Structures are given as structure tokens and as C-alpha cells.
Amino acid sequence: MSNLNRKSVADLIDNVDTSYMTQAEKIMIQAQAERAEYIAQMLSSVFSGVKSLFVSKKRSSATGLSHA
Numbered sequence: 694m695s696n697l698n699r700k701s702v703a704d705l706i707d708n709v710d711t712s713y714m715t716q717a718e719k720i721m722i723q724a725q726a727e728r729a730e731y732i733a734q735m736l737s738s739v740f741s742g743v744k745s746l747f748v749s750k751k752r753s754s755a756t757g758l759s760h761a
Contacts, residue, residue, distance in 0.1 A: 702726035 703723050
């Protein structure tokens with residue numbers, strides 16, 4: 694799925710009826726959603742980096758190269 698089609702959690706919250714909530718609760722929920730989304734993006738980035746590191750190590754060892 695491309696990033697163009699993906700809505701942020703904060704955008705999705707805007708589509709929910711929050712009329713029963715106070716303004717402070719709405720702000721808190723949006724901040725928590727943005728925080729969780731940021732953490733998820735960072736974890737995804739870290740895992741992608743580690744994966745690419747292992748793939749490059751595997752390729753280099755498959756060609757007979759070794760590092761001491």
C-alpha cells in the first residue's frame with residue numbers, strides 16, 4: 694500500500710463522532726495517536742535498516758568475501 698492512500702490516525706479520528714468528549718480529551722487522544730504512529734514508523738525504519746544490513750552481509754558472504 695502506498696503512503697498516498699494511507700491516512701494518519703489523527704485524520705481518521707476526525708471522522709469519528711467525538712461530540713461527547715471535551716476538547717482536552719480530543720487533544721489528548723490525537724496526541725497519543727500521533728505519538729503511537731511516530732513510534733510505529735520509527736520501529737519500521739529500524740527493522741528495515743537491520744534487514745537490509747543482514748541482506749547485504751548475506752550477499753557479501755555468498756560471494757566469498759569475509760571481514761575480520
